[in-house]
Amino acid sequence: MSVEMQEPLPTTFITKLIECVGEKNLLTDKNECWNYGYDNSRGHALPQAVAFAISHEQVLTIVGLCNQHKIPLTTRGRGTGTTGATVPLHGGLVLSLERMNKIIRVDPANRLIVAEAGVTNKEIQIAAGEHGFFWPPDPTSAAFCSIGGNLAYNSAGPRAVKYGTPRDNVLGLRAVSGAGDELRTGTFTTKGVVGYDLTRLIIGSEGTLAIITEATLKLTPLPASKRTMRVVYNDIFSASQAVAAIMAQPVTPCALEFIDHAAIEMIRDFSTAKLPDNAGALLMIEVDGPNSAMSDAVDSIHEAAKNKGLLSFDEATSAEEIAALWATRKALSPALRKVAPKKINEDVVVPVSHIPELINGLEKLATQHGIKIVNFGHAGNGNIHVNLLIDPDDPVEMKAAHECLDEVFTLVLKLEGSLSGEHGVGIEKRDYIPRELDKNALKLMQSIRLEFDPEKILNQDKTLPD
Amino acid sequence: MTQDLSKEFQEKIEDCFDNSRCINICGHDSKQFYGRTINNQYEKLSTIEHQGVIDYQPTELVITVRSGTPLAEVESVLDEKNQMFAFEPPQFNQQGTIGGMIASGLSGPARPFAGSVRDAVLGVSCLNGKGEKLVYGGQVMKNVAGYDISRLMTGSMGTLGLILDASIKVMPKPEQTITLVLEQSAEQALQTWQKLGNQALAISASCQFNEQLYIRLSGNAAAVKHAQSMIGGEPLKEDKQFWQQLRDHELDFFQGPGSLWRLSLAGATMQLNLSGDTLIDWAGAQRWIKTDESDNVIRHLCESHGGHAALFAPPDNKIEAFHPLAPGIALLHKQLKQAFDPVGILNPLRMTADY
Numbered sequence: 001m002s003v004e005m006q007e008p009l010p011t012t013f014i015t016k017l018i019e020c021v022g023e024k025n026l027l028t029d030k031n032e033c034w035n036y037g038y039d040n041s042r043g044h045a046l047p048q049a050v051a052f053a054i055s056h057e058q059v060l061t062i063v064g065l066c067n068q069h070k071i072p073l074t075t076r077g078r079g080t081g082t083t084g085a086t087v088p089l090h091g092g093l094v095l096s097l098e099r100m101n102k103i104i105r106v107d108p109a110n111r112l113i114v115a116e117a118g119v120t121n122k123e124i125q126i127a128a129g130e131h132g133f134f135w136p137p138d139p140t141s142a143a144f145c146s147i148g149g150n151l152a153y154n155s156a157g158p159r160a161v162k163y164g165t166p167r168d169n170v171l172g173l174r175a176v177s178g179a180g181d182e183l184r185t186g187t188f189t190t191k192g193v194v195g196y197d198l199t200r201l202i203i204g205s206e207g208t209l210a211i212i213t214e215a216t217l218k219l220t221p222l223p224a225s226k227r228t229m230r231v232v233y234n235d236i237f238s239a240s241q242a243v244a245a246i247m248a249q250p251v252t253p254c255a256l257e258f259i260d261h262a263a264i265e266m267i268r269d270f271s272t273a274k275l276p277d278n279a280g281a282l283l284m285i286e287v288d289g290p291n292s293a294m295s296d297a298v299d300s301i302h303e304a305a306k307n308k309g310l311l312s313f314d315e316a317t318s319a320e321e322i323a324a325l326w327a328t329r330k331a332l333s334p335a336l337r338k339v340a341p342k343k344i345n346e347d348v349v350v351p352v353s354h355i356p357e358l359i360n361g362l363e364k365l366a367t368q369h370g371i372k373i374v375n376f377g378h379a380g381n382g383n384i385h386v387n388l389l390i391d392p393d394d395p396v397e398m399k400a401a402h403e404c405l406d407e408v409f410t411l412v413l414k415l416e417g418s419l420s421g422e423h424g425v426g427i428e429k430r431d432y433i434p435r436e437l438d439k440n441a442l443k444l445m446q447s448i449r450l451e452f453d454p455e456k457i458l459n460q461d462k463t464l465p466d
Numbered sequence: 467m468t469q470d471l472s473k474e475f476q477e478k479i480e481d482c483f484d485n486s487r488c489i490n491i492c493g494h495d496s497k498q499f500y501g502r503t504i505n506n507q508y509e510k511l512s513t514i515e516h517q518g519v520i521d522y523q524p525t526e527l528v529i530t531v532r533s534g535t536p537l538a539e540v541e542s543v544l545d546e547k548n549q550m551f552a553f554e555p556p557q558f559n560q561q562g563t564i565g566g567m568i569a570s571g572l573s574g575p576a577r578p579f580a581g582s583v584r585d586a587v588l589g590v591s592c593l594n595g596k597g598e599k600l601v602y603g604g605q606v607m608k609n610v611a612g613y614d615i616s617r618l619m620t621g622s623m624g625t626l627g628l629i630l631d632a633s634i635k636v637m638p639k640p641e642q643t644i645t646l647v648l649e650q651s652a653e654q655a656l657q658t659w660q661k662l663g664n665q666a667l668a669i670s671a672s673c674q675f676n677e678q679l680y681i682r683l684s685g686n687a688a689a690v691k692h693a694q695s696m697i698g699g700e701p702l703k704e705d706k707q708f709w710q711q712l713r714d715h716e717l718d719f720f721q722g723p724g725s726l727w728r729l730s731l732a733g734a735t736m737q738l739n740l741s742g743d744t745l746i747d748w749a750g751a752q753r754w755i756k757t758d759e760s761d762n763v764i765r766h767l768c769e770s771h772g773g774h775a776a777l778f779a780p781p782d783n784k785i786e787a788f789h790p791l792a793p794g795i796a797l798l799h800k801q802l803k804q805a806f807d808p809v810g811i812l813n814p815l816r817m818t819a820d821y
Contacts, residue, residue, distance in 0.1 A: 109734035132664040154610045168585045181794045200617040221666040244525035250638040293689035349606040381607035421608035440598045451801035
């Protein structure tokens, strides 16, 4: 909807907003508001106003005002999401929580940290690290993304294979429901649930049920040491067979990353990383734990990784060696940026044993639609990042990409997978959701949404289709 | 035995919905003591003949099972492949079904170190209060499509739906397990847990009672040896049996006089000033107490430390089994119940006196 078609925001609403957050924390100028109309997806829409809350109480007041005046409300952190959940489709008010950036309490005795939603993942890691802990979720955007957004999307990152997703690493939330009610879910205890598990319900709901203002995060002790391995296979089947074998033995790696043949060739073209000529797939594996257990852990992984397709197994122990091995993986992102700066990056999930079928199917779709596709991602839990290297400014390529994507999702669901493992749904995947969730399931989710947000002010037309 | 009774259950719930007739969903009734006592006049809908492993691929670390399948049977299937449920689900009276395990949401001694049953439930198919079949989640570890309903069903005591089957994460068994015993009071144990808490040691369970601190170590041989050298103490013989008895409430402690309360507290909370015997589990986060103290005293004290208290085996409903919810959260619970079960026919009054 263009801004010209929207009713202007009521003067009383603006006046009350100023009373709530102060003039310096409210933007109404179109040029300034434009900067808060996009995230890391291709979506962009103009909000009519942007408010910066600095307290939970202000969020309560703002949600109350939006309910009273029926103003669409889109909450955002740092805008690093890739599926458009923070794009203000219907204008209205964007509520930025980036100034709610206080770490309220670090409690090493109880292994928890309480922080406002605008604190970045990196700041959490630093604060926890000072006490010998870390918070396991580490999405690619960890240096910049806020934990509010991290939780809204349930974005996990590579460590999820051992330590779980945000849903498994949060003890409780303070939030404001769409109806404007104060919510405190969970407790400071390990067994945090009394009644239904609202904490996990709100995490991953992409700001459609409630606005998270504060979170109590469960911390994990930092491991004493880590070992990194790079394992190369001549084909995807051998790599996939190794992933299954590695996951089935008792030493669970803290990272098990996968790069397919097309991605390896891209690294070869754009970096000096040395890789065997016939490399068909590559795994980057990390294990962590006490120093004395590392040698046995690496041996266990090596044993599980052995099969007929194994070409090389390299282990790094020193910081320099670790950096050299990861250089291969890290060469990938700059290469991708160079080849296709506006690529489409999907993050589908399939059972580990179906990874070869997925990769083969993707290769066929790439040929069929004339699009280059490279794949890499978190193999240990089957979460593969499928990158369509296209130029979105080329309408022919975009049309082909959309048709291809449609078939990618069909393939993923045929392989008993899911459309998204951590990027979320937002706007980008909303229309594909009915393929994964049946009519009854969607109907129930919509009724839950209405219970939390009866006036439908939060993130309208996102996450769930009508 | 393998038998799919989904259709029969669906017809039954549809009929109950049409006639506003309440039902009591149950398995072996092995956890009757947990939650509120519900009226026997409600018709029983037993899941115990709805059985069978639907899918088990050990390399995928997931098992999909019908809800009436005995937990013991599933664990023996996992055992054959050297795998396990990492959350160590209780099997009271050596009974219990997969449906009951999920509906109760109870986890055993490993819970603070290996996650809870909620963490392990990847997908659920169920029937809501209208008899509609709903499928949520799947067999993959990560899934952010839509709301996390599978976890909402976990611990909901059958009040939101009848679980037909579930996909549950499994883990490889550790290479080695030993239990160390140290002579320590509750106060000393709380300090020990503090000291060990910020180190990545291979601890898989820890409890304290009768002036003894028990610490179980699980992992590869080197990790266990390393932790043992840090902790000290004496190895416990028959340790498998000890943790099983703790998990299933078979230790003498649980047979003593007084009401049995479970206090959920932040692990570092000091010993609470309550009369009666205490067994501290989950490295301080779960405290069992046999006491005659009043519910008001217990709950007020727990709340003042940011925790909550549940009464096990309440003789009647004069004292609520579960800790009361804050008004806003209670309202949302009611609304959620309404969304799943609009007529309120599924396990009425099992969780709360309100519905």
